[in-house]
Amino acid sequence: MKIYKKSLAEMKKIVVRYTTQTTDLQIEKQVAEIIENVRAKGDEAVKSYEKKFDGVDLDELRISNNQLEEAYQSISPELKDALKLAEKNIKNYHEMELQHGFVDAAQPGIIRGQKVTPLERVGLYVPGGTAAYPSTILMNALPAKIAGVDEIVMVTPPQKDGIAPAVLAAAKIAGVTAVYQIGGAQAIAALAYGTESVPRVNKIVGPGNIFVATAKKQVFGQVAIDMVAGPSEIGILADETATPYQLAADLLSQAEHDKRARAILITNNEELATAVSDEVEKQLAVLPRKAIAEVAIKDRGFIAIMDSVPEMFALMNEVAPEHLEVQLADPMQYLSSIRNAGSVFLGKYASEPLGDYVAGPNHVLPTGGTAKFSSPLGVYDFVKKTSFIQFSKEALQKDLKAITTLARTEGLEAHARAVESRFKGDAK
């Protein structure tokens, strides 16, 4: 792996290079056409795109509940147990995210509050092929369930040999309402605008390739979307107490996801840097997904040697990684030093894949530096808030002058008159 030994200022510039995003106008245009077509022609358009892009001739878009049940029965007891353990811990973690409304009646004649309401219907995108992850279904559907969403509609690209049983079993365990075997921009369009078979949803969540991400961005406003997810990332902060071959293994666990994945180690120990770099080479050699991981490590991976622990955190907060491992002595003490990260793994035994599967926190996380302003997917993504007020005549009277002054300053005479109409003599 590339090893840098530069100042914090120089390293921050290198990090910025790694987070720059670009827009592909060709893809933007293609996706806009797909969306327009699905809006206009519904199922017919969706089917023709599935034939074109996935090479599958679809008769029925929906996967029957029988098929889900069969898939669930067909998976191994080990996998069933693993999915159920994940379900249990995802549930008990996400229940802590539940939000409640509030009410305030401290001022005479005034009631002010906020109510929290679940979304009615939500769409989940689950990538197909080699990226068909049952764990992702649990991570997306369970928070929506806990939020109280009525219907969860899942879409996933059709496969020539049928959708993987593990994916369908996970959909059943997660309590998904309906599964449609459609993918790509056409699936996003169907969820956003509805077709004869696919119901229109209020929000679309879940990761996807560049076509899915572009389509989500284009339907944003028509429906809500979660963040536009990019390639996986891991950032590790480590000192001399860490074990090089464990760090190397964790770096590779993200590198194997995608050629554009990002694996970064920041340390204050030069010896550790060299040892981890050597270990990465050694472990890469015997990795099934070597072809992918090697490109990620070479193109976007690096090790940075910094002078001090505060500098290590300063640089890592600039990276704002999706996953952050803190492999330092007494790691919990650094919780307040972490400003920007999706999910944090503290100490030697919190290896990143633990968080991908069974620990409980969500694995749908902000990438590409968006942890500076975005949160993990959570129960809060499946509710919305509504404020409310009720005033007595006396309470409104007290505020009357301030309201009319502001309204008239803003040139909004009808605003002032509306409030004044409450004090006309003949008002009921």
Next chain:
Amino acid sequence: MKIYKKSLAEMKKIVVRYTTQTTDLQIEKQVAEIIENVRAKGDEAVKSYEKKFDGVDLDELRISNNQLEEAYQSISPELKDALKLAEKNIKNYHEMELQHGFVDAAQPGIIRGQKVTPLERVGLYVPGGTAAYPSTILMNALPAKIAGVDEIVMVTPPQKDGIAPAVLAAAKIAGVTAVYQIGGAQAIAALAYGTESVPRVNKIVGPGNIFVATAKKQVFGQVAIDMVAGPSEIGILADETATPYQLAADLLSQAEHDKRARAILITNNEELATAVSDEVEKQLAVLPRKAIAEVAIKDRGFIAIMDSVPEMFALMNEVAPEHLEVQLADPMQYLSSIRNAGSVFLGKYASEPLGDYVAGPNHVLPTGGTAKFSSPLGVYDFVKKTSFIQFSKEALQKDLKAITTLARTEGLEAHARAVESRFKGDAK
């Protein structure tokens, strides 16, 4: 006003027509060019666009703190008092929105939690000209302040006679860090990517015209944005206990904002419908912003007569209005019947403009049916969450089999090996 007396199913179709959004590809392209130019040329590009679009030759983009102070000193005592009352109530309402992290240590050897961190720097867009609203500045900046945001950067289009003192005074009261006299898509681009004078922010909030909304949509992903705001809306549910001239006044208070504003009354009382329609005509005739309000009422306003109160709510939930007035007897009982609305005004004295100014809840609200999935602007928009976990060796051991089973099912061998590396004999 148009009066409909149709079935719920027929009315729902009419409502859908009113919420359909369209994309203007010409504007999309123009905005993309502006953003590209500002990214490439910084201040120089921003200044040239300000000259072109706002007809103003700018030397300095930033408004000095002295100018803010002078503006504050120059406004009337009435306006100062009104702004301060608004500030006080916005603060004490939004403090109730503050969120806290959590920690869970219920399982042996396992710590799981979530921390809440304010965004570092936020951009506020404040429209110029006739839409230069001091109240909007308070509504945008105060929640960010309460969230703990370090820097609040405000942008507002330059005016030939200088920015309105009320706007600058509000910026001072709200505690804005810096004000730049730039507007349109070029201001959004400057906030998203930074220029020599304008600092790059993590999130952009605030309403704006179609160029601003399109630019916000295009920079989404690079930075976070609030919802893309459309024209104002009011929906009123009223029965025979309501007063027609008050309802008419409230409908006009939103109609005067924009020719595309939407004012809707849903009632179960035919007499009331006719009386409100007559009152709207009467009050329109003597309204300063008649030219705007008249178009809004004619093009997009309507009154619907429904058979029952449940039907009235069913239709209004389909409308999902930005502002919802419940002018029914004993209005608080209907709180649970409201599913989709930005802000709710209960009873005769909760006239909508009260909420625009001094009641406390935010007036930046979801429009165009987006209340189905979006919330009012709030303190929660200026923080982000980070999950964290710490596991003991024993706790990881318990989950080992489930993790490796799931990892290998998903074809991610490096994930399985990373966790297994914690149990190798020679691990420190």
